[in-house]
Amino acid sequence: MGEGKKMNQYLTFTVSEEAYALNVLNVREVLEFTQLSKVPRMPEFMRGIINLRGSIVPVIDLKLKFGLGLTEKTIDTSIIVCEMVMDEETIVMGLMTDSVKEVIDLDDDDIEPTPYVGAKIDTAFILGMGKKDDKFLIVLNMEKVLTANELNMVSTAEISGE
Amino acid sequence: MDQFKQVFVEEAEELLGTLEDNLLVLEDSPDDRDLIDAVFRVMHTIKGSAAMFDFKGIVDFTHVVESVLDRVRNGELTVSHELIDLTLKSRDHIQSMIGSPSDVTPEHEATSAVLIGALEKLAGTEKKAPLPSVKKVQNDEDVECYSLYRILFIPDREIFFSGTNLIALLEELQDLGEYSCYAYTSSIPSLAEYNPEMSYIRWEIYLTTKASLNAVKDVFIFVESSCELEISSLVEASELPDCLGEEKRLGEILIGRGLITPEELSDVLSTQKPVGQIMMENGLVSSTDVESALHQQQTERKLREKQGGERENTIRVKSEKLDSLVDSVGELVTAQARLSQISSQYDDPSLNALAELIERLSTELRDNAMGLRMVPIGTTFSRFKRLVRDLSNSLGKEMTLVTRGGETELDKSVIDKLNDPLVHLIRNSIDHGIEAPEIRAEAGKKREGTVSLVADYSGANVIIQIKDDGAGLDRERILAKGREKGLVGPDENLNENEIFKLILQPGFSTAQKITDVSGRGVGMDVVSKEIESLGGSIFITSTVGKGTTISLSLPLTLAIIEGLLVRIGDEKFVIPLASVQACLELGQEDREAHREKRLFPFRGGMVPYIRLRELFLDRRELPDREHLVVTQTENGIFGIVVDEVIGDYQTVIKNLGRLYKNLQLITGATILGDGTMALILDLNKITALAKVESTASL
Amino acid sequence: MKQILIVDDSRTVRDSLKFFLKEGGYDVLEGADGVEALKVLETARPNLIITDVNMPNMDGLTLLENVRKSPDHKFIPVLVLTTESQQSIMEKGKALGATGWIVKPFDSQKVLAVIKKVLGG
Structure with missing residues (x-):
């Protein structure tokens, strides 16, 4: 393999009929829709927590996060359990998606920088646009899916004084 | 005292x-300042703690090693192979002395002398006088050993007239080690002749202990002249390896005691019944004698197990391994709960029996696993002695630190997180609490101030108190400052605890001048946060001129909580049981009656209630009936309204992780028997938030 | 809370003992000599008496004799304060019904250990 030409594997999935891809290095496993416990006073896109063989994993509804409405439970609804390292701490979370498709190979060259889509939309969580068999994929930047603010989430109403 | 000594021994061995x-690493990197410091500190700490107990042999010896290491620290000596060698030998020697610290043997003294000679020679500080000739250094394999003593104790009839408490005496023996006691009651006369002010019982005691014969004799020091006493060492540590293979048989013990002859023994052995029973039948010995001899047999057996066990089976385990064990056990308990639930649905006896067995085993396993993480807080306490000494020196105050309850056990993870808050609280006590010696003298107090650290159990909690006999907190000044900073409204009335708790607020410091040690405006609020993060709470009492006591109430373990399981809609929550006072029903009519004020009558007063549905911004319709859980929180008594109270629940706490780090109302989650989850509520935060929101909405 | 009566004519000894005992969780009564102690005992029934030997008005051994004669107090443990050199006093005290002794100088740990020995945990 030549310089700058590196092959990576990506997991593809859909949210609101749009195709997305995520580096498999971030993916731990894929679950079917499972029962969620809602945590009170959290933003709506934080759908709740699931019991993953004894560990508690928070689940984020990507559709809600992208402002496209609530993910309805269907036979294809999947939760991608991913992990990332932040401040030397491994964070595990679940991404709720409409469906999970397949694992594909993409060259770094196949991923193009994010096109400008207007100032209104925050594109930090998009690593770039991938192209596979003439179809476009939005490649997610796992580290940026949640903003710093969201990572240090404070309950919606702050507790002041005591 | 014995517990403290045990703590000393454990701490010293750890050190x-x-x-x-460190020594072994130091040999390869002789210039590592940090390592040299660490090595020096170990000697220093051991010397300091040994002095607490007046273990002179250890104190004197460690003092020499310490001063040699001090010279290394100051660059007057370099780290050589020889130095490492000697320090290692000294280390082994100290370890051997710690085996019986209060009772240093002549052999120990001889070894001390040899090592001291060598150390002084190396350091070039040897005395001119020739060293006393001493025996050759013996093998340092003097492992601490148990001995088994048989104690025959016959108090005089009149012993009670000297105010002697036999129970206390027996308890003292019990403290020395493994103890079994046998009371011969045959001398108690008939009721008509019985004088309740007399002592009639003969005691036979088997004691397995590391204590020396003298230490055992010391127990009886006050009663020597008013009793018959015979203390014999049955198995001495030194002879133990020889008899490890074979234990004495009952017959041999009886022969040894001169109760039967070998011939009589071989006669009865030719029949088939159990030996003891036969001998009794044959009138050779009384049933009491047999029982007592059986006692001895059993005790010796135990001693062997213990000796074998403690020598080899103490291992150090990384605490992460324990954590992962506890995690697995938590999952096992959860899985077991599901199994029990499923088995109750099928009427299959063998499945039910299996489920019950698994339940018992997993409970046992859970308790054991939790027990592994419990460590006494004493080692943490003892670290503060140095701190207190240094601080009082630098602040020109005269101080002692008194610690009690060091044997109190807490989960290791709690103890680890407790160090910093305690350091801060002690600093504060010394800096702000204790007055300068002259001021104390003027006030008619002892020049020397005292800070005590006391730990004790209180239900499922441990209370740790930091108590000083200093100036006390000035209520009015704190309140004035609170009002000035806007923390207290002009018309707000606070009780004493509430006023004192103002000092836990960020940036709150009434210290008039800022010292090196504290009063920099950070600290107390951090302490308060850390204690809260451990699920604990802080109470402060103080009297002007007399002193201040800060009490920390902490859960025994972070991993398990006793809770009340409640339901709101489809979600389940856990309320910590420790704060629950009562559960009541809240019907439609109650709701209407109290709608305006959100108060309900409880034990003769009116108590405010909080509907969790509303607090959680859940806008679904209310159910017809609700339950009300009355809870005691930091903010007072509150009713917590839920849809339904399900019942008691002991749960393994799971962390919610980074994403929920700042979520204040919830302290964690737990996994229920059916695999669903429940969130654990932080009542102090919930009631605080409800207070704020109700004020805002008015 | 267990109650201890301290009898000593030296204020220093009384105060330091009192401090140790209070720290150790005991309630403390005081008397400066045997006479005062007997006065205290008229209304109190402490769990333990700690007494010095040489005191004005009534010495510790006489106090001990009186305590052992009193039907209400005869079983109360009595600890005698002595110094290393006073071997004979220990024996004399034992003969008169002393429970034990505390050798001066003492520290908090020593005192509490002896008390524990006599009163139990």
């Missing part, structure tokens, strides 16, 4: 363990 590692 010696790290010392060995």
